[in-house]
Amino acid sequence: MMKQWLDIADEIKQIYSGKEFVPLHEPTLGEKESEYVTDCIKSGWVSSVGKYVDQFEKQLAEYVGVKRAVAVVNGTAALHVALKMAGVQPGDEVFMPSLTFVATANAASYLQAVPHFVDVSKETLGLDPYKLEKHILEIGEMKNGELINKNTGRIIRTVVPMHTFGHPVDIDQLLIVCKRYNLALVEDAAESLGSLYKGKHTGSFGVAGAVSFNGNKIITTGGGGAILTNDEELADYAKHITTTAKIPHRWEYNHDELGYNYRMPNLNAALGCAQLEKIEYFVSSKRALVNKYKLIFENFDGVSVFEEGTQVKSNYWLQTLMIDRKNHKLEKVLEVLNAYGIMARPVWTPMHKLSIFENSPQSNLEVTNYLAESLINIPSTPLKGEEE
Numbered sequence: 001m002m003k004q005w006l007d008i009a010d011e012i013k014q015i016y017s018g019k020e021f022v023p024l025h026e027p028t029l030g031e032k033e034s035e036y037v038t039d040c041i042k043s044g045w046v047s048s049v050g051k052y053v054d055q056f057e058k059q060l061a062e063y064v065g066v067k068r069a070v071a072v073v074n075g076t077a078a079l080h081v082a083l084k085m086a087g088v089q090p091g092d093e094v095f096m097p098s099l100t101f102v103a104t105a106n107a108a109s110y111l112q113a114v115p116h117f118v119d120v121s122k123e124t125l126g127l128d129p130y131k132l133e134k135h136i137l138e139i140g141e142m143k144n145g146e147l148i149n150k151n152t153g154r155i156i157r158t159v160v161p162m163h164t165f166g167h168p169v170d171i172d173q174l175l176i177v178c179k180r181y182n183l184a185l186v187e188d189a190a191e192s193l194g195s196l197y198k199g200k201h202t203g204s205f206g207v208a209g210a211v212s213f214n215g216n217k218i219i220t221t222g223g224g225g226a227i228l229t230n231d232e233e234l235a236d237y238a239k240h241i242t243t244t245a246k247i248p249h250r251w252e253y254n255h256d257e258l259g260y261n262y263r264m265p266n267l268n269a270a271l272g273c274a275q276l277e278k279i280e281y282f283v284s285s286k287r288a289l290v291n292k293y294k295l296i297f298e299n300f301d302g303v304s305v306f307e308e309g310t311q312v313k314s315n316y317w318l319q320t321l322m323i324d325r326k327n328h329k330l331e332k333v334l335e336v337l338n339a340y341g342i343m344a345r346p347v348w349t350p351m352h353k354l355s356i357f358e359n360s361p362q363s364n365l366e367v368t369n370y371l372a373e374s375l376i377n378i379p380s381t382p383l384k385g386e387e388e
């Protein structure tokens with residue numbers, strides 16, 4: 001008899017030792033987390049000052065291979081500041097995928113800039129550099145070294161690729177387009193900590209990168225994020241404006257520009273230090289999981305397990321199925337899996353379909369629309385003793 005979705009649900013449960021409910025992604029917390037957090041509480045330094053923030057920033061920068069990391073309250077705040085570092089001005093347009101979490105588009109909007117949506121690639125699930133250039137040739141013109149959208153008159157200075165579910169975009173090709181049109185690259189690497197493109201960590205390629213440590217991400221600080229950069233001066237600037245732009249002084253409160261209270265509390269950083277020690281295990285375990293899913297869906301018509309491309313190493317943050325709608329109804333698949341205790345969910349509603357962004361400029365978005373109706377995520381929590 002042909003395998004049914006109920007059988008699939010059963011097999012997924014078996015991967016997770018027969019659990020009644022299998023969530024999409026659970027944080028893995030242990031002794032080390034308790035130890036560091038307890039140490040933090042005992043020290044009394046739970047808030048905006050303390051050794052764990054410095055330690056976490058240092059270890060994170062080392063891990064990713066960038067000069068500096070600045071820890072902040074969440075990934076959205078990191079993106080907001082990273083875009084500011086890249087020089088995004090009010091009234092600018094910012095190229096980004098429509099197939100992303102709302103934070104990418106929100107961050108640009110916080111700076112009174114306008115998201116400009118560009119289509120993605122079926123191979124990477126991220127921004128398609130060839131489509132980007134084709135679109136630029138249609139709508140753009142260079143004036144005094146700046147790219148102008150001929151239709152709106154606005155300047156476009158920045159591109160924000162997002163490494164969907166941990167899969168790196170085609171960075172080399174994107175950098176070529178950036179150079180040709182004088183665009184600054186800011187990576188939304190919120191989902192891709194631990195993913196490599198040609199051996200280099202995502203988040204380290206542009207002016208700045210943003211990562212997230214929300215509870216569902218590959219490592220968590222409860223809530224948190226960080227800005228990554230190789231530019232010491234920009235890192236200092238990021239630190240300054242994320243700590244209310246206060247001029248250091250023993251007792252005086254002076255602030256030299258509009259600042260933000262975005263600093264990560266010490267308590268969260270303590271959790272982050274413990275989590276960072278385990279990241280290689282998380283990545284390795286998630287990479288092993290894809291092979292289990294491939295076995296489950298072998299010979300199952302109309303479904304393919306999304307796999308990393310060549311020259312990249314994905315952290316496989318969320319496991320992804322591509323469903324052929326000719327064979328399966330997406331709604332039905334989601335209904336069966338969720339009813340049977342397997343948490344599964346579709347990808348985000350694309351940004352150009354949200355009322356807040358429906359008037360934003362956009363390229364042809366056919367692949368985005370196709371993927372939005374074809375992708376689902378399935379349980380992806382790392383498994384103990386199941387590393388690559």
Ligand SMILES: *Cc1c(COP(=O)(O)O)cnc(C)c1O
Nearest residue numbers: 074075076101103190191212214
């Ligand atoms: C998680 C995420 C963010 C940032 O999220 P926070 O919840 O603010 O930490 C940004 N972009 C993408 C694509 C994300 O998945």
